[in-house]
Amino acid sequence: MTMPPAAPTSTVPEAVAAFPADAVAPVRTLPFDGEGLQGLFFRTNGTTDAAVWTDGLFMLTFWFSMFFFVLLMGLMVYWCIIYRRRPGVPAPVSPAHNSKLEIFWTVVPSSSMLVFFFLGFWGYMDKVVPAGGALELSITGQTWDWTVEYPDGTQSAQMTTLGGRDNVKIHALPENTDIALRMVSTDVIHSFWIPDYRMKTDVFPNRYTGYGFTTPKLGPEDDHPEGRYRDQWVFCAEYCGDLHSEMAAIIRVVPQADYEIWLENQGSSGDPVIDGQRVFQSRCATCHSVDGSNNIGPSWKDLYGSERSFNKAPPQIADDNYIRESILNPGIKIVQGYQNQMTPFQGVIKDEEISNIIAYMKSISVHVEQPAEGEAGEDAPGETETGAGEEG
Amino acid sequence: MSTADRTHEPDHDHHDEGSYLTPKYGAMGTVWDWMTTVDHKKIGVMYLFAVLFMFFLGGVAALAVRLELLEPVRVAADGAITGQLFAPAGAESINTGNQIYNRLFTLHGAIMVFMFIVPSVPASLGNFFLPLMLGAKDVAFPRLNLFSWYIYVSGSIFGILSIVLGGVDTGWTFYTPYSTTTDADHWRVLLMVLAAFVLGFSSILTGLNFIVTTHKLRAPGMGWFDMPLFIWAIYATSIIQVLATPVIGITLLLLIFERLFKVGIFDPGLGGDPVLYQHFFWFYSHPVVYVMILPGMGIISELLSVHSRKQIFGYRAIAFSSLGIAAVSFIVWGHHMFTAMGELASAIFSALTFLVAIPTAIKVFNWITTLYKGSIAINTPMLYALSFLFLFSIGGLTGLPLGALATDLHLHDSYFVVAHFHYVMMGGTVIAFIGGIHHWWPKMFGRMYNEKAGMLGCVLVFIGFNLTFMTQFFLGTQGMPRRYASYVDEFQFLHTLSTYGSWLILAGFLVHLFNFIHSLVAGPKAPPNPWGGLTLEWETESPPIEHNFHHEVLVQHGPYDFDTVVPPHCDERDFPLPPQDQPPASH
């Protein structure tokens, strides 16, 4: 089901081929391979023009500041030592001001400030204005997840474990390509930060924002056992509530050919259950589980067809209509023991996706009769182990 | 400094009038006397203890924040949850742990900003010393002063109530639409916003009082340029307080309406604009960072000149740069929103931001030059002043990459910003404040503290502070966002160091705390002018008498004329004058 067509399998690196991600993906952290002081500051040296500019400006500011800092602190310590107080010895008389000196140390900083401003502005224009003809990604921020939609409408659903963190969504991008982001939020303000591109912009409800960047060219240093790729973190940088710190994703820069295969793999599989599972992974997994453990929202395991009790409304069996309503207007009935924290998906999610979700929910509920024998459910992700048997 | 036998005793004509600390009534009477006092000194002392208590509360929250970050809540690869410092044992999700963390940093920020650092120096040391340094008997409106104190108390009570009832998770900035929709209990958010609103009034009234006092109550003979630089700083601060605080008042009021009545001004759903909130908020909250730092800078001007017995270098430049900072501070607020504004606005605000660095740089240059050819005593206040120069310079200089557009888009809302503002607020204001407390402690309470313990505390705080926050600059540039209850493994090492540093800071402050308590209980009696200062507060006794001065004060020398004047109550053998054959310096 999820394996790529037989022929390319052997040539396509695992990094982009495997979906859902390998359940026992190695726990990795991103490299620390920048050079010199700059590397210490940024982990990796900037690769895109804009990032190189930013790093350069930062280091320039750093050395400028260092110069003044060392000069001033040096004088301070030196004078504190040679002019330390000796009992009975008066301080020698010295002038209380010196116009030339004062003008000098007003003019010099002022003019250097002007330089910093212009350098900063130059680099900024590079970042905020995307290149023409760029690959446009449409990004939706919602508590606490990023949905990235490719130009063909595909959404990624591949997960990995990285940096000690489970369930990080992967978004593949082709190497050496101009990318433009168009971003909007469905609830509160978020901020889309890709440290490797030294760039972030806030994501607002009811307003589009965006920026552009160029993905790096991959080299031999990006070769991994699973293939050639480079992972880059995406963080949410505007405080947005409980799981703000979990609102992370990975941008995986891969060779153009791999990118196309990957994109292919993310498309509809033709099986509603699998497609439903993908929607689950890409949009719902932050708050819901399918293994029976309760997160921010109730687990979906055995949800479908069971009797639900609510804070205010009378109990009800979870049928198609109830599920639909819970997705589009979750605030209407609040499940007992939970808060009204789910974002309404009205206008965000397509009808077809809802049907797929329902199909998926059915497949992991004991209240629904499961098909007698499944086709091989071998590729179920780790956290859906329980559901894996029935699915497919 | 045991100068008892050599000092000229303060004149005893009016010795019937006791120190302001002398209790005149029974125990209950004394309490009532303090609660209803209009004496600026008593009000200042009450503020001092109140803000130090708030600092302690905020510090405890900070330690909890750091402790959580030592081993953050996270889901490991095998689905197990680790680092459950604040979550119930056996929790199935990391939700609770995160929620508690979010409340912790919010209450840390809110306490530190609204209840501690904004009132800290002006309300305590300012209240106590502004009239004394001006040679006045009190502030212009003593009852208004008491009233502001009670507003401060009630505001703090609202804030603490909100925390005790369960806390809020909005961050100290209350950004909409999160703050108007968060599920943190409705009433707690309202209480916290109300607290900030009410505390604003206290701030306005204090500032107003100080401006009028400075204008009207200077001692005869004291012109504007005979005022100590501490007064100049407080004066500039007060202007900002009076002009900026009303705007946060209306903003928070709108926020309250928004939450209560859903008026929609900030609600994108109704066509409102959340960025408008940010503009309003920072229109106040940027100037307010100079409300925090200017009084600290004022303290530093005093400490450096007195303890190096040197005419302050460039008096007028320092005085005018205070006003300059106050003026420019009103037009740079947009630098907090570079990621939320258009190109033109960003460019303008970035350029203006660099403008504000210049008057500050001038001050630093003047301070350092003041040390030249001084007679520099290395004691606790001086050590703090030197620490200030070191830490504040780092904090201020790291403001430059934040003000530059290209770099800020990377650094915004990262730990780099966290490190920047701790270097200026803690490394600047708090360090100056603690230094000022040591400097004026003998005057306020009439007792000396233990110099060695003071210096030990200072060194501990200095080392601990750098360990805690230097690491955070690197965290920020490497990509660690702020307000994160957990982080990816890459950042573990630096976070661990940072947490260890926070324990050293605690150790340092505990040393100070015990030193102060010991001094109050058993410290040796302080002479009227232990450091040989020339400003007017050193002319009266330690602690000052109830009406401040025995006689009407006549200003006969400038506040920093160390070259020509023997300090009051001091002996020339201790504080010798330079040979007078050279022409005396002037400013």
Next chain:
Amino acid sequence: MATIDANKPDLPAAGAKSHPLYWKNRGFAHHFRNADEQFDACKLGMWLFLTTEVLLFAGIFCAYAIFRMLYPDAWAAGSHHLDWRFGGLNTIVLLFSSWTVASGVRAAQMGNNAALIRNLVITLICAGLFVFIKLYFEYIPKLSAGKAPGTFFSYPYAHDPHEPLWWSVYYIGTGIHALHVLIGAGLLSWVLVRAIRYEAYGPTEYTMVETSALYWHLVDLVWIFLFPLLYLIH
């Protein structure tokens, strides 16, 4: 506003002239050098306070301007619902009261207590009239028609989806202004009571009258801005 006066118990009316609050008996607070200095200080304090008030309203005007720019149609539609005649009437009422309160100050300076009392009473009546017109002819009919702020907006014939926002700005602006009218009236009433009971104000002691009057002028000034912005410009 912050003079320190002795807190002696009230004397019977007959002894008014010996009461410490009688204007000839008033001293000045011990930390001032003379009464003039105290008067100057109080006035400077009041001016500063008025500055803060202006800035408070500046926030509202700012919100008004920004949303007007964003949603000109909603703003035009909204202001069509306001009747300029009520607004104009209230403007006249406030302007008139500003004049009477100024005459009151003059009366106090001349030592004419009766005129002071008369002027204060008229001013207070104007304040009452203003609030009455606001409530009875504006707020109540509008609210009952559903022209309410934000989510409470339920007026069925709205032309523009952003009209609720207009009403939010309208109610917040005029509401906070009305609150200031009430505070100002409170201050003036206090002055009035002291004028009646103790003849507390005269040529050497009219700080309180002067500062309260300043406050009242501010209330007037704010309305002078609110009125055209809300009622006249479409």
